[in-house]
Amino acid sequence: MVNRKILVMDDEPMVCEVICQVARSCGYEPFGTGDPGKFEAAIRKDPPHVVVLDLAMPRVDGVEILRKLSAHLANIPILIASGMDNRLLDAARQLGEARGLKMAGVIQKPFRVEELRAKLEKAVAGAGELSEEMIEKAVERDELDLHYQPYLDLESRRIVGAEALARWNHPERGIISSAAFIPLAEKSALIDRITQVVLNKAIAQLARWNQSNMPVDISINLSAKSIHDVDFPDTVFSICQQHAIDPAQITFELTETAAMQDPLTLLDVLTRLRLKGFRLAIDDFGTGYSSLAQLRRLPFSEMKVDLSFVSTMLTSRDSEIIVRTIIDMAHNLGLRTVAEGVENAATLDHLVKLSCDLAQGYHIARPMPADQFAPFLTGRPARQ
Numbered sequence: 001m002v003n004r005k006i007l008v009m010d011d012e013p014m015v016c017e018v019i020c021q022v023a024r025s026c027g028y029e030p031f032g033t034g035d036p037g038k039f040e041a042a043i044r045k046d047p048p049h050v051v052v053l054d055l056a057m058p059r060v061d062g063v064e065i066l067r068k069l070s071a072h073l074a075n076i077p078i079l080i081a082s083g084m085d086n087r088l089l090d091a092a093r094q095l096g097e098a099r100g101l102k103m104a105g106v107i108q109k110p111f112r113v114e115e116l117r118a119k120l121e122k123a124v125a126g127a128g129e130l131s132e133e134m135i136e137k138a139v140e141r142d143e144l145d146l147h148y149q150p151y152l153d154l155e156s157r158r159i160v161g162a163e164a165l166a167r168w169n170h171p172e173r174g175i176i177s178s179a180a181f182i183p184l185a186e187k188s189a190l191i192d193r194i195t196q197v198v199l200n201k202a203i204a205q206l207a208r209w210n211q212s213n214m215p216v217d218i219s220i221n222l223s224a225k226s227i228h229d230v231d232f233p234d235t236v237f238s239i240c241q242q243h244a245i246d247p248a249q250i251t252f253e254l255t256e257t258a259a260m261q262d263p264l265t266l267l268d269v270l271t272r273l274r275l276k277g278f279r280l281a282i283d284d285f286g287t288g289y290s291s292l293a294q295l296r297r298l299p300f301s302e303m304k305v306d307l308s309f310v311s312t313m314l315t316s317r318d319s320e321i322i323v324r325t326i327i328d329m330a331h332n333l334g335l336r337t338v339a340e341g342v343e344n345a346a347t348l349d350h351l352v353k354l355s356c357d358l359a360q361g362y363h364i365a366r367p368m369p370a371d372q373f374a375p376f377l378t379g380r381p382a383r384q
Contacts, residue, residue: 004027004028004029004048004049004050005028005029005030005031005046005047005048005049005050006020006023006028006029006030006031006048006049006050006051006052006120007030007031007032007039007042007043007048007050007051007052008020008023008030008031008032008033008051008052009032009033009034009036009039009051009052009053009054009057009065010032010034010052010053010054010057010081011034011054011057011058011059012034012054013034013315014312014315014316014319015054015081015109016032016033016034017032017311017312017315018113018307018308018311018312019032019052019081019116020032021307021308021311021341021343022113022116022117022120022307023052023120024343024362025117025307025341025362026117026120026121026177026179027175027177028049028050028120031048034057036057036059036060036065039065040068043069047076048076049076049077050076050077050078050079050104050120051069051076051077051078051079052078052079052081053065053066053078053079053080053081054081054082055080055081055082055084055088055089055092056082056083056084062080062082062092063092063095066078066092066095066096066099066101067099069096069101070096070099070100070101076102077102077103077104078096078101078102078103078104079103079104079105079106079107079119079120080092080093080096080103080105080106080107081106081107081108081109081111081116082106082108082109083108083109083110084108086106086108089106089108090106092106093105093106104119104122105119105122107119112284113284113306113307113308114179114255114284117177117179118179118180118183120179121176121177121179121180122180130176130180130181130184131184132184132185132187132188132190135168135181135184135185135190135194136190136193138168138170138181139190139193139194139197143168143169143170143171144166144167144168144169144194144197144198144201145166145167145168145169145201145369146164146165146166146167146198146201146202146205146370147164147165147167147367147368147369148162148163148164148165148205148218148367148368148369148370148373149162149163149165149360149365149366149367149368150162150360150364150365150373150376150377151163151219151338151358151359151360151364152348152358152359152360152364153357153358154348154351154352154356154357154358154359155357159216159364159376159377160216160217160358161216161217161218161219161251161358162216162217162218162219162373163218163219163220163221163253163360163367164198164201164202164205164218164219164220164221165177165178165221165367166178166182166194166198166221167367168180168181178221182194182223186223186224186225191223191225191226192225192226192229195222195223195225195226198220199220199235199236199239200239202218202220202250203236203239203240203243203245203250204243205218205370206218206243206245206249206250207243207244207245208370209374210244210245212374214374214377214378215249216249216377217249217250217251217279218249218250218251219250219251219252219253219281220250220251220252220253221252221253221254221283222252222253222254224254224255227252227254227266227269227270228262228265228266228269229269230265230268230269232269232273233269233272233273233276233278236250236273236278237276246277247276247277247278248277248278248279250278250279251278251279251280251281251301251302252273252278252279252280252281253280253281253282253283253304254280254281254282254283255282255283255284263297266298267297267298270298270299270300271299274299274301279301279302280298280299280300280301280302281300281301281302281303281304281338282295282298282300282302282303282304283304284304284306284340285303285304285305285306285326295333296333300335301335301336302335302336302337302338303326303330303335303336303337303338304337304338304339304340305323305326305327305337305338305339305340305356306340306341307340307341307361308341309322309323309326310323310339310340310341310342310347310351310361311341311343311347313347313350314346314347314350320350323339323351323354323356324354327354327355327356331355336357336358337356337357337358338356338357338358338359338360339351339356339358339359339360339361340360340361341361342359342360342361342362342363342364343361343362343363344363345363347361347363348363348364
């Protein structure tokens with residue numbers, strides 16, 4: 001995908017950095033600033049494809065900026081991000097629309113990374129709303145595919161696996177990330193069909209890599225709907241048997257929010273998955289609402305540190321303390337740790353000092369189709 005420019009205006013440097021990080025993962029080329037002068041200069045010099053705007057800033061407020069943008073960016077999606085209450089945010093959105101601006105929605109701080117990613121993916125997917133009917137046809141036409149983002153073992157400095165990420169090869173809009181269509185699919189039975197497609201394709205690809213003498217592990221994200229199907233462990237185990245795959249090569253990832261729902265059924269499903277040999281990871285740890293008691297009760301084997309902490313750990317003492325604490329806690333619980341959002345060598349080196357086990361992010365590699373993963377794996381020189 002050709003990078004599209006996104007302009008982020010937020011006076012909180014850490015928040016601005018996180019938004020830019022998430023934007024990169026959506027295929028954007030971000031420019032972030034808290035300076036109104038630089039913001040306006042950037043608009044005049046090179047109009048962006050999308051704008052993310054903080055509503056409340058000390059030097060200028062978002063309403064003033066919306067007024068100025070109406071003269072320049074009438075057809076460019078604008079996403080409002082703020083800690084103000086929902087009624088005020090909605091009023092600002094309506095004001096923008098009344099001035100002829102293309103408002104992409106509002107997001108309330110503190111926001112979840114996945115919520116922001118979904119908003120940005122929806123904008124980059126192109127004009128028009130996605131629908132359940134469109135997704136259903138995409139499944140029938142076999143337009144869903146998987147991209148794989150490698151993760152690095154920080155002790156051996158070798159690629160030891162990859163996260164399988166669903167992508168929609170839309171015939172008109174190009175590649176659409178899962179964040180843009182999975183939430184809609186979860187509202188219907190479509191999520192079951194998509195989960196089946198992802199499982200079949202990921203496990204079949206894993207078998208091909210094994211046959212090519214490239215044994216790697218693979219991580220698959222699970223919808224909250226899937227992990228509340230008591231037959232799910234038998235279904236996925238059967239697919240593994242068909243392809244002669246050791247379940248230990250597969251890690252299922254679920255978010256903290258998903259881990260809070262229907263605790264009895266969840267414990268049933270996750271325990272059976274572990275008994276069959278699969279690994280379990282709690283994703284985006286630190287951004288949800290689960291308690292430590294919940295973490296102790298469920299049979300996780302891995303903890304993923306959210307990119308909102310990892311990407312800011314070199315510039316924010318609080319983020320660094322959170323990352324350090326999560327890694328130490330996970331190791332004390334006997335869990336493997338994975339850091340998401342590694343964008344530079346300095347962050348990678350600091351994670352080594354903190355004894356993190358695995359890392360993934362753009363500094364290591366972007367998500368890629370399966371036919372690119374094999375050459376990457378066999379030809380990649382070790383990072384020093």
